[in-house]
Amino acid sequence: MSPVGIGQKISWRVATVIDVVPETQRTRTLVLDVPDWPGHSAGQHVDVRLTSEDGYQAERSYSIASPPEDARLSLTVEQLKDGEVSPYLSEELRAGDTIELRGPIGGYFVWDIPVGGPLFLVAGGSGIVPLMAMLRHRNAALAKSGDARHMIPARLLYSSRRWDEVIYRDELARLAASDPTLEVVHTLTRDRPEGWTGFTRRIDREMLEEVAWPPSEQPRVFVCGPTPLVESAANALVEIGHQPALVKTERFGPTGGSV
Numbered sequence: 001m002s003p004v005g006i007g008q009k010i011s012w013r014v015a016t017v018i019d020v021v022p023e024t025q026r027t028r029t030l031v032l033d034v035p036d037w038p039g040h041s042a043g044q045h046v047d048v049r050l051t052s053e054d055g056y057q058a059e060r061s062y063s064i065a066s067p068p069e070d071a072r073l074s075l076t077v078e079q080l081k082d083g084e085v086s087p088y089l090s091e092e093l094r095a096g097d098t099i100e101l102r103g104p105i106g107g108y109f110v111w112d113i114p115v116g117g118p119l120f121l122v123a124g125g126s127g128i129v130p131l132m133a134m135l136r137h138r139n140a141a142l143a144k145s146g147d148a149r150h151m152i153p154a155r156l157l158y159s160s161r162r163w164d165e166v167i168y169r170d171e172l173a174r175l176a177a178s179d180p181t182l183e184v185v186h187t188l189t190r191d192r193p194e195g196w197t198g199f200t201r202r203i204d205r206e207m208l209e210e211v212a213w214p215p216s217e218q219p220r221v222f223v224c225g226p227t228p229l230v231e232s233a234a235n236a237l238v239e240i241g242h243q244p245a246l247v248k249t250e251r252f253g254p255t256g257g258s259v
């Protein structure tokens with residue numbers, strides 16, 4: 001399928017919630033049935049529109065968490081305190097409810113197998129969502145070929161505040177354990193479980209130099225999360241020598257605390 005650009009007109013669809021899966025205390029995945037979904041690429045997002053009884057409407061963007069191979073669309077929403085839309089999506093919605101969405105949107109922050117690698121992913125908080133679609137897509141290709149030697153090597157550097165705030169924690173561990181060509185590296189910025197030996201600070205230049213492939217390997221880099229994390233990581237990667245054209249970014253919000 002060809003990705004839909006932001007300028008193109010795409011119609012609103014009614015999606016039905018099939019399941020609501022708790023991921024962390026503040027994060028839920030909505031599994032949706034979207035009739036006539038045209039398909040998407042890993043990394044794309046949708047716009048969600050809510051309409052209140054008096055006609056007031058609010059729209060927000062949410063990345064697609066499910067890979068193109070899945071028949072159902074998944075969105076993972078982190079509840080922001082005092083937020084207008086995210087508390088409703090993550091707390092109120094139940095199986096059988098409907099929401100309006102349009103998409104898929106975005107042709108820049110996407111990764112398909114032919115784009116190649118190595119694939120270096122950098123996430124902060126809910127910024128993991130589109131990167132998870134990429135890892136799930138990559139894993140679906142592995143399942144199809146059955147041979148990890150042909151896999152595009154991938155590394156994920158994922159910043160969270162606490163271990164129990166790591167979204168998709170168990171799935172990431174399972175994927176890494178079953179695939180020698182995937183490495184998952186966590187940094188926990190606020191609080192660590194006892195005996196933690198991993199990184200304990202925000203993502204910085206030194207960490208990126210340690211975890212990323214060197215620029216000479218020309219990794220395809222995708223950085224997603226709160227705006228300050230995305231900007232500082234992308235700047236550091238370019239300073240290290242990665243080609244700006246190979247460093248793609250998606251900013252989720254204006255602030256974002258300390259991930």
Ligand SMILES: Cc1cc2nc3c(=O)[nH]c(=O)nc-3n(C[C@H](O)[C@H](O)[C@H](O)COP(=O)(O)OP(=O)(O)OC[C@H]3O[C@@H](n4cnc5c(N)ncnc54)[C@H](O)[C@@H]3O)c2cc1C
Nearest residue numbers: 060061062063076077078083084085086126129252253256
């Ligand atoms: C392309 C794209 C994809 C996105 N994908 C996802 C996703 O997969 N999952 C997800 O949970 N969110 C995602 N977001 C963020 C989402 O669109 C909303 O911004 C977020 O859910 C907050 O909406 P709200 O109505 O609850 O908060 P608002 O009422 O809009 O804002 C409440 C307060 O939170 C601040 N704020 C707004 N957004 C953020 C943010 N992202 N981080 C920190 N503070 C913020 C505001 O400045 C304000 O102070 C994405 C954003 C973009 C642009």
